[in-house]
Amino acid sequence: MSNPRKWPIWSLAVAAFLLVLAGCGSNSEITRSYVDPTASSRTGLSGVLIVGVAGKQESRIEFEDAFAKSLARYNVKTVPSHTLVENMDPKGDELIAAAKKAGLDMILITRYIGERAEEIYHPGTVYYGVMPAYGGAYNRGRYGGYYGHAYEVAYEQPVWSTNRTYTIISDLFLTNTEEHMWQAVSDTIKAGGEKKLLNDIIKSFVDDLKKQNLLD
Structure with a gap:
């Protein structure tokens, strides 16, 4: 017969495991997505200049490097814009010139739109x-x-928590013609530290690029 005194520990372990499973869902959702209807006749991503619009240079560098690394896993040539254009607020002409010089046929620009907070009651x-x-x-x-x-x-104990959702938009342009090839808007709930938030945002965009057949 099992020792009943050991059962509470087992019960707590199961409860903890269920909480972990509950937290495994995605924290990001693509709320809007657009792709050029003629994009299917073009090749997918090959060479991309990664541009992150941020208020601080260190944030820009961290985002661009992480996005470039994520796309590079799909054999896409990626170059973070901070390695070519140090200016924190580069103009469109500067980005186009940098992309052409590096032999990149696309420019991917991602920027912050806003955020909202929602109070959640947990009984x-x-x-x-x-x-x-x-x-x-x-x-x-x-x-x-x-x-x-x-x-x-x-x-x-019952508690109140705050869900903070960040809205980010990403646009893909052709370097030579400046045509708008793709756009997606991501709503991401912050569930962890800044690094996890960053990774969740990037993953949502990469998944949509795959969904739109722009990424193999």
Whole structure:
């Protein structure tokens, strides 16, 4: 017979595991996506200048490097714009000239639109364990002799939390003609640190590029 004293630990472990599973969903959603209807007749991404519009140079560098690394996994030649244009607020002509000089046929520009906060109430939760007891009827093979005593294992206090959602837009242009090839808007809930937020945003855009057949 199992030792009932060990059951509360097991129950807490299961509860923790379920919480981990609940947090495995995507934190990003593409709310709008557009692709040039003639894009299917063109080749997908080959050489791309990655441009991140940010208020701080270090943020720009971190974003551009991460996005470039993510696309490079698909054998796309990528160059972060900060390696070619140090100016924090480069003009369109500067970006086009840099892309042409580096032999890049596309320019990918990503910028922040805004954010919103939503207050979420999480009611308290009680986790119960069950301690079996055995009576004479159980020994005679009857169900009536088996019953359980429920006891409280853990209690989570009700809390309020704030979901902060960031809206980011990304646009893809052809270098030579400046045609607008693709655009996507991502809403991303911050669920972790800044690095996770960054990765979630980039992943949502990469997934949409794949969905639109611009990325193999």
